Amino acid sequence: MLISIWRRLKSALGFFNFPKWLKTFLNTEDEWHSFIVGLCESIHIFKPLFSKDNAIPEYIIKEYHYYIFGRALGFIILAFFILSLVKLGGA
Numbered sequence: 663m664l665i666s667i668w669r670r671l672k673s674a675l676g677f678f679n680f681p682k683w684l685k686t687f688l689n690t691e692d693e694w695h696s697f698i699v700g701l702c703e704s705i706h707i708f709k710p711l712f713s714k715d716n717a718i719p720e721y722i723i724k725e726y727h728y729y730i731f732g733r734a735l736g737f738i739i740l741a742f743f744i745l746s747l748v749k750l751g752g753a
Contacts, residue, residue, distance in 0.1 A: 690725075692725050696729040697728040699729060699732065700732025701732035702736070704732070704735075
């Protein structure tokens with residue numbers, strides 16, 4: 663569902679002259695899955711699901727850059743959440 667919404671949005675904005683990297687950004691299921699797994703792994707505080715000890719699935723190996731982008735975005739979200747809690751606790 664999320665992929666179809668993203669595709670509809672990109673096709674609705676198709677008359678704009680977007681760069682090639684933006685036209686192909688998150689346009690397959692493997693890219694979305696790698697991104698979401700990376701995002702979720704960095705937001706929760708438990709041990710990562712995929713590490714050197716565990717076998718890394720093929721879709722993450724193939725789309726590793728989306729996995730890393732999801733992890734980076736997850737850490738930024740987590741940092742903002744922690745900072746907002748600290749600010750609310752101090753107020």
